[in-house]
Amino acid sequence: MTSERVxxxxxxxxxxxxxxxxxxxxxxxxxxxxRQAAEKVLAxxxxxxxxxxxxxxxxxxxxxxxxxxxxxQFLDIGSGxxxxxxxxxxxxxxxxxxxxxxxxxxxxxxxxxxxxxxVTVQEGDLRExxxxxxxxxxxxxxxxxIALLVVSLMHFITDEENPADLLRRYRELLPAGSYLxxxxxxxxxxxxxxxxxxxxxxxxxxxxxxxxxxxxxxxxDGFDLLEPGIVNTxxxxxxxxxxxxxxxxxxxxxxxxxxxx
Ligand SMILES: C[S@@+](CC[C@H](N)C(=O)[O-])C[C@H]1O[C@@H](n2cnc3c(N)ncnc32)[C@H](O)[C@@H]1O
Numbered sequence: 001m002t003s004e005r006v007x008x009x010x011x012x013x014x015x016x017x018x019x020x021x022x023x024x025x026x027x028x029x030x031x032x033x034x035r036q037a038a039e040k041v042l043a044x045x046x047x048x049x050x051x052x053x054x055x056x057x058x059x060x061x062x063x064x065x066x067x068x069x070x071x072x073q074f075l076d077i078g079s080g081x082x083x084x085x086x087x088x089x090x091x092x093x094x095x096x097x098x099x100x101x102x103x104x105x106x107x108x109x110x111x112x113x114x115x116x117x118x119v120t121v122q123e124g125d126l127r128e129x130x131x132x133x134x135x136x137x138x139x140x141x142x143x144x145x146i147a148l149l150v151v152s153l154m155h156f157i158t159d160e161e162n163p164a165d166l167l168r169r170y171r172e173l174l175p176a177g178s179y180l181x182x183x184x185x186x187x188x189x190x191x192x193x194x195x196x197x198x199x200x201x202x203x204x205x206x207x208x209x210x211x212x213x214x215x216x217x218x219x220x221d222g223f224d225l226l227e228p229g230i231v232n233t234x235x236x237x238x239x240x241x242x243x244x245x246x247x248x249x250x251x252x253x254x255x256x257x258x259x260x261x
Pocket of ligand 1 (some may be wrong): 017018021055056059077078079080081099100101102105124125126127150151152153156206
């Protein structure tokens with residue numbers, strides 16, 4: 001998309017959070033408007049790029065761990081552009097449903113992943129849990145555990161949209177033994193310039209709301225947390241790659257929980 005040919009129905013006038021994230025991760029699926037906004041963010045806090053990479057690496061470790069525990073159904077909401085290291089690339093033998101509400105993400109995901117075995121791409125909005133789960137049920141077996149991934153997404157849901165209640169509704173709809181993989185950018189862990197970054201996002205496709213650890217804990221109500229509980233992404237079951245990599249920037253709190261019986 002570096003040629004800036006904009007497909008019909010897609011806005012390149014407003015910076016888009018999916019495409020900005022793709023830029024942080026070194027992807028090519030972004031427009032000039034996204035790169036400019038992302039560069040503004042990086043001028044304020046350069047480690048935001050590392051934060052995205054650390055969050056992505058957490059997602060991959062969590063997914064591998066759950067696959068080892070026998071989970072073979074993954075529902076990834078706000079899956080983002082299929083930059084390297086998507087869920088189905090790091091595990092085998094599982095059904096993966098990618099859900100996003102962004103037309104660019106959907107177009108790219110369908111083009112790149114449409115024919116991968118076990119992979120389905122669905123349009124859906126996190127704020128509509130019943131609709132998302134009903135559509136996922138066309139592919140996933142709702143009688144067996146599912147891993148629901150909501151990674152680097154909840155901070156794009158405003159307080160007015162009642163994020164805790166949305167997650168409660170997902171919990172109720174998930175089969176027994178299901179898991180939630182959740183992250184959230186927290187002001188407790190961000191540098192003082194966090195507000196300036198939020199200001200850049202105010203002019204993007206989704207505003208950005210950081211939330212404190214106590215609020216994040218509330219989002220996990222009804223789930224028993226796997227060890228090590230709520231930590232920053234680099235601290236969640238680090239593997240040798242995590243220990244070796246010196247990527248700076250770790251502003252996401254994360255946790256993996258299993259639905260309480
Ligand atoms: C920062 S990216 C995270 C991508 C991926 N989860 C990861 O961690 O690498 C956030 C994604 O959430 C999507 N998104 C934002 N609001 C959403 C909503 N209400 N419903 C579904 N997806 C949403 C965006 O389009 C974008 O692809």
